[in-house]
Amino acid sequence: MTGTPQQTSGSPAPGPDPAGEVGGRCDGAEVGVGGDTDAAAVLASLHRPERFARLFDRHAPEIHRYLARRVGATVADDLVAQTFLVAFERRAAFDTSREDARPWLFGIATRLLRRYHRDEVRAYRALARTGVDPIAGCHADRVVTRVDAGVSVSRLGAALGEMAAGDRNVLLLFAWADLGYEEIAHALDIPVGTVRSRLHRARARLRGVLAEAAGPPDPEETR
Amino acid sequence: MDDITILRELRADVQPDPAGLQRARQLLERAEAHADGSTSSRWPRLRLPPWLARRRATVRIAIAAGLAAAVAGGVLAVESATVGGHPVGASATAAEALHRAANAALRQRPAPVPGPGQFLYRREVGGQSLATMGEVIVGKDGSASSVPPGPNAQHLCQSVHEEWQPTDPRQPVLIRRTDGILVRPGNGDPTRMPHDPLCQYGTFTADAEVDVAGDYAAPTPAFVAGLPTDPAALYERVRRDVVAGGHALVDDETLVVLTDLGRSASPYLTPQLTAAIFRATAMVPGVDYVGLGKDILGRSGTVVGRTEPGRGERREIVFDTSTGVMLGERSVVTNPNPCSPPATPCATQTASMPPVGTVIWQSAITTAVVDWVPDLRRSPTR
Numbered sequence: 389m390t391g392t393p394q395q396t397s398g399s400p401a402p403g404p405d406p407a408g409e410v411g412g413r414c415d416g417a418e419v420g421v422g423g424d425t426d427a428a429a430v431l432a433s434l435h436r437p438e439r440f441a442r443l444f445d446r447h448a449p450e451i452h453r454y455l456a457r458r459v460g461a462t463v464a465d466d467l468v469a470q471t472f473l474v475a476f477e478r479r480a481a482f483d484t485s486r487e488d489a490r491p492w493l494f495g496i497a498t499r500l501l502r503r504y505h506r507d508e509v510r511a512y513r514a515l516a517r518t519g520v521d522p523i524a525g526c527h528a529d530r531v532v533t534r535v536d537a538g539v540s541v542s543r544l545g546a547a548l549g550e551m552a553a554g555d556r557n558v559l560l561l562f563a564w565a566d567l568g569y570e571e572i573a574h575a576l577d578i579p580v581g582t583v584r585s586r587l588h589r590a591r592a593r594l595r596g597v598l599a600e601a602a603g604p605p606d607p608e609e610t611r
Numbered sequence: 612m613d614d615i616t617i618l619r620e621l622r623a624d625v626q627p628d629p630a631g632l633q634r635a636r637q638l639l640e641r642a643e644a645h646a647d648g649s650t651s652s653r654w655p656r657l658r659l660p661p662w663l664a665r666r667r668a669t670v671r672i673a674i675a676a677g678l679a680a681a682v683a684g685g686v687l688a689v690e691s692a693t694v695g696g697h698p699v700g701a702s703a704t705a706a707e708a709l710h711r712a713a714n715a716a717l718r719q720r721p722a723p724v725p726g727p728g729q730f731l732y733r734r735e736v737g738g739q740s741l742a743t744m745g746e747v748i749v750g751k752d753g754s755a756s757s758v759p760p761g762p763n764a765q766h767l768c769q770s771v772h773e774e775w776q777p778t779d780p781r782q783p784v785l786i787r788r789t790d791g792i793l794v795r796p797g798n799g800d801p802t803r804m805p806h807d808p809l810c811q812y813g814t815f816t817a818d819a820e821v822d823v824a825g826d827y828a829a830p831t832p833a834f835v836a837g838l839p840t841d842p843a844a845l846y847e848r849v850r851r852d853v854v855a856g857g858h859a860l861v862d863d864e865t866l867v868v869l870t871d872l873g874r875s876a877s878p879y880l881t882p883q884l885t886a887a888i889f890r891a892t893a894m895v896p897g898v899d900y901v902g903l904g905k906d907i908l909g910r911s912g913t914v915v916g917r918t919e920p921g922r923g924e925r926r927e928i929v930f931d932t933s934t935g936v937m938l939g940e941r942s943v944v945t946n947p948n949p950c951s952p953p954a955t956p957c958a959t960q961t962a963s964m965p966p967v968g969t970v971i972w973q974s975a976i977t978t979a980v981v982d983w984v985p986d987l988r989r990s991p992t993r
Contacts, residue, residue, distance in 0.1 A: 437643040444639055452627040452635075465631030469638045469857045476642050523622055544621050563618045594614040 426489035430482045440476050443489055448472065450490070451497050454565050459504045460511070460523050467504075471497040486574070494565050495575030498557050505553055515545030547597040551590055558583055559590035638857055701898035705915040708900060708932055712913070713842075713889035716935025722878035724832070725980045731776040731878070732981045733829075736907050738767045739972040740965060775984040776829075785984050793990035828871040832879050840883040842890030845869075849891065863919040863926075866895045870928050873937035876978040885935060892928070904929055906939030907973040918945050924971060939975030943968060 426443055433440035448468055455464035455471075474496050475482075475489075482492060501508070511522045519542045548556060561567045561575060569587075573580040700706060725731050773787040786794050825831030827849075830838075839845050849868045850861060858864040872880070873888040880888075892898060892915075901914040906929040916927035923946040929938045944967050965971060 433643075438640075440643055441636065441639060444636055448632055448635060449627045452632060453625060456625045456627065457622040461625070461628050461631065465628060465634065466857050468632065469635035472635065472639045473642055476639060521622065523625065541621060544618065559618070563615050591614055594618065598614055598617065 425487040427482070427484040427487045430479050430489065431484055433476075433479055437476070440472075440479060443475070443493070444472050447490055447493055450565075451493055454494065454560075455497055455501065457523065457564055458501060458560060459508050463504055463507070467497060467500050470500055474500070488571075490565075491567055491571040491575040494561060494567060494571075495577070498561065498575065501557075502553070509549050512545045512549030516542045516549055518542070521545070543597040543600065544594075547594050551593055555586045555590040555593075558586040559594070562587055634857060638855070700894040700896055701892070701915065702900055704900035705898050706893040708913045708915060709889045709893040709898075709930075711932040712930050712935045712937075713886035714935070715931075715933055716885040716889065717882050719882050719885075719935055721881055723980055724878045725778050727778060728982070729778060730981050730984055731778070732979045733774045733776065733876070733976060734978070735772045735974060735976045736770070737772070737972070737974040738769045738907055740767055740969065775981070785987060787985065787990075791990075793985055793987050795987070827868050828875055830872065830875060830877045830879050835877070835879045835881070835884060838884060840881070840887045842887045842894070845884075845887045846891035846894045860919055862896050863917070863922075866892065866898065866917050866926060869895070870926070870937070870940055873930075874928070874940055874974075874976055876976045878978060878980065882935075885937075888937070889930070889935070901925075901927060904941075906941065906975045908939065908975045908977075910938045910975070912938045916943070923947065939973060941970050941973035943970050 424442070426446070429439055429442040451471055452464050452468040455467045458464075459467070471493060475493055478496075482489065486492070515521045515523075521541060551559070557576060558572055561572045567575060569580050569583045572583045572587075576583075701709065770789040772789065775785040777784070783795050786796065788794060825834030827834075839848055846865070846869075850865050853861050853864040853868060856864075869888055869892050873885065873892070895917065897917045897919075898915050899917065901916045903911065904914040904927070905911050910929070910931070912929040912931045914927050914929050916925040918925040923944065924942045925945050927941050927943060929941065930936065931938060944965055947966060
């Protein structure tokens with residue numbers, strides 16, 4: 389039902405964008421500021437709990453933005469708080485061989501998002517039907533009807549709304565959270581091969597609806 | 612421009628809200644202050660998120676500039692009376708019905724619970740009006756784009772979600788989706804119901820995730836054991852959890868959580884706890900008597916409900932006062948245009964909300980103890 393199965397090997401999906409700035413990250417989140425890694429902060433927080441707030445200061449804006457893009461700012465307010473409360477409680481289980489806590493935090497946030505699956509999908513559906521994005525903001529001047537010339541956001545909404553939840557998680561962790569394959573696998577606790585196949589399937593669907601909008605396929609988009 | 616680049620532009624203007632982040636940081640600081648430096652790598656004792664797991668797809672209205680601004684003329688708002696600043700809870704008629712149900716619950720025998728090797732079978736039947744499944748923007752200037760009602764606006768998207776939960780938490784849960792396909796959690800969207808072309812965006816029955824530690828919506832023996840059976844203590848406990856969870860609409864969320872627990876049909880709920888749930892519900896400000904009604908399974912009962920100002924709908928509970936069973940939950944339109952007047956800086960609202968009195972979603976859960984599960988290998992495939 390959900391798209392044509394694709395072979396998992398030789399996926400045309402590219403690796404993480406090293407620049408990672410295409411989506412306009414504007415929160416200034418940094419990793420390992422001043423040589424003080426996330427892992428060090430987590431370790432320190434085992435005996436000095438207040439040290440955990442460093443992780444919040446580094447990553448909360450980015451996590452919030454990811455959540456807000458998926459379910460809106462109001463729910464994101466709740467979920468970012470819950471993400472860090474869960475992380476704090478489970479900090480002893482954090483794998484300190486990993487310096488960067490972002491995959492761990494995004495994994496918690498994504499799991500918390502499951503409860504809002506239906507709300508998220510309804511917003512995509514509303515976008516697909518109306519061309520107006522409920523998540524884009526409350527202000528009329530922020531209602532975006534087109535992402536880019538020739539590409540209707542409603543088609544993006546339709547693709548995201550129809551996608552299996554697992555595929556959407558991988559796709560949005562890749563595109564909106566700027567995580568790489570291995571980081572997504574760690575975040576979702578799934579094999580890297582599964583990440584590849586899900587991303588491949590999700591992108592195939594995305595390309596399909598975009599191709600419908602743009603007419604004949606563009607070789608650039610099928611690389 | 613490739614697909615990922617295009618996707619990255621979608622909602623790229625969304626920015627973190629400093630006030631929301633500040634509140635989240637304060638919650639973390641509070642947790643840090645209460646930590647003693649010892650931690651567990653097992654499931655956390657902190658139980659904030661799990662009880663949201665069964666949040667139903669009620670119409671979510673984001674209020675951009677404070678709730679007060681959204682309380683508009685024409686909105687059916689239930690006033691909650693206070694004495695000395697403390698809420699007096701439900702109306703007298705609603706409270707009387709709830710206490711009658713509590714007394715009936717105390718007369719019941721405890722339900723049989725699954726033993727080793729057995730499964731708790733859980734079936735949730737839900738329905739949601741198609742008209743409520745898409746939102747539109749209402750801008751500060753009152754401009755709005757909405758989906759035309761159309762001939763199918765009243766179409767009810769119905770779903771049946773079944774779960775088999777083993778008593779051994781190390782064993783996997785099995786799910787049967789509305790379309791009859793069996794899946795393991797994480798191996799397929801449990802809400803898909805592609806057989807209904809009008810409802811292909813999913814339904815609102817329970818999510819697949821089952822927290823082994825239990826939560827308000829899916830209580831385990833350990834979770835139930837940690838809950839007070841004194842009504843006032845239970846009410847305070849739930850309210851404290853709601854506040855700790857950072858929710859602004861505390862009364863609304865308190866009713867949601869109590870209803871989640873009450874209607875979970877969990878065999879682990881003791882008669883004493885069930886009674887306490889009814890009595891605690893009677894303490895929630897704004898709960899009012901609605902009348903007699905039926906749940907989605909057609910079971911008749913008494914209905915009480917509560918309207919959150921600005922939401923445009925009334926959450927209702929259907930329960931049997933003679934047996935003390937919480938049957939189901941539903942939501943009824945009280946104001947087709949909750950974001951009025953136009954000047955209200957309201958965020959999203961439901962498109963083409965049906966007329967006042969329409970049931971826009973409903974749900975009921977039944978459970979049983981079973982000895983077997985269907986064979987996943989013989990399930991139809993997606």
